[in-house]
Amino acid sequence: MFVGVVLLSGIVLAALQSGSRHDALDPRSASPAGTRAVAELLKERGVSTRVVTSLTEATSTTGPDTTLLVTSPNLLTSSQQQRLHQATSSSGGRTLLAAPSRTTLSTLAPGVDVASQPAPVTALAPRCSLRAATTAGHADLGGLLYSASPSLSGSDACYPVDGHASLLRLTTPADGDTVLLGAPDFLQNEHLDQQGNASLALQLLGSRPNLTWYLPSLDDPTATGERGSSDDTTGGFLSQVPPGWLWGTAQLALAALLAALWRARRLGPLVTERLPVAIRAxxxxxxxxxxxxxxxxxxxxxxxxxxxxxxxxxxxxxxxxxxxxxxxxxxxxxxxxxxxxxxxxxxxxxxxxxxxxxxxxxxxxxxxxxxxxxxxx
Incomplete structure (x- = not known):
């Protein structure tokens, strides 16, 4: 019964949690985690936004007049990441990657390392020469922290934490660039009106007249082979369970065991119970x-x-x-x-x-x- 209660609770909470995050960074969503507000602001400034869910559609739009935002690069397989890198590295456009992991960066941004510990998302100062960052001022950054190899020239390390950047811009051939975002929270509806988040979002996403908003999908037919490009998607079912759930389940199991031992423990020798009514032999x-x-x-x-x-x-x-x-x-x-x-x-x-x-x-x-x-x- 105890195991059933734990499993049922986990399913209910997982369903609620998944329901609240399924539209994260979706420009069509007006929920707190969505990004419809910034999409509307870009539309008012003449930026054309196109939402795609397949790699073929995303790579077909790359060019010097296009900004490509990849909301979940860690969902892409190795072959998909290679195709994306080939299409964007010499396109002359801008590519924004939201919270890419170390494994993902080995393909999409070689020469970039990720700090072992992420930083909390909070208001940070730019502390760099990137015009979009200096104009916006303080913004809600943090999350994964990046550092570029000395061999990479023309990079801008902004909003640093302990010497690592939470926004890293890398130049690419033909006047293009790749921007790594340690945390995309400043793009979301609930944070857009805070600090300089709106200014930073509009300058990063609106530097070119066309914006392709790529929401990677698990149903993409280009996702061939074993999916596991991300550090967060390997290891089977247990790797998808948050650490807090594993520790909580272990503690509940220990509590149940102690309760069972307590209830089963004899407090003394057996004694005869006096019957309420005497019955003759x-x-x-x-x-x-x-x-x-x-x-x-x-x-x-x-x-x-x-x-x-x-x-x-x-x-x-x-x-x-x-x-x-x-x-x-x-x-x-x-x-x-x-x-x-x-x-x-x-x-x-x-x-x-x-x-x-x-x-x-x-x-x-x-x-x-x-x-x-x-x-x-």
């Missing part, structure tokens, strides 16, 4: 007799009578209780105690089951009489 005997009679179980009744009598006789005759039900041990001792008795001890104590109730009553009476004789001798 005769009533118990009569009740059991009625049950035997109702079930027509004369064999069980006769066996119970003989067994109880043999046990009592063994203590009177000095026969060990373990041999009370053995004819070879009990009968000689009984014959020695009652040498002149006319009773057939073997038939009485070990004989067949009476064929009717009258015979069963007679057996009980004879067993009582035998026990009285032994006690009186």
């Amino acid at each position: 005769s009533e118990t005997t009569e009740g059991r007799a009625r049950l035997y009679r109702r079930a027509n179980a004369r064999d069980r009744a006769a066996s119970a009578l003989r067994s109880a009598t043999r046990t009592r006789l063994s203590s009177l005759l000095g026969v060990p209780t373990a041999h009370a039900h053995t004819p070879a041990a009990l009968l000689p001792a009984l014959s020695a105690r009652l040498p002149h008795s006319a009773r057939d001890f073997d038939s009485l104590l070990f004989g067949p089951t009476p064929s009717h109730d009258t015979g069963l009553v007679r057996l009980a009476d004879e067993l009582d009489a035998l026990e009285r004789e032994v006690r009186a001798s």
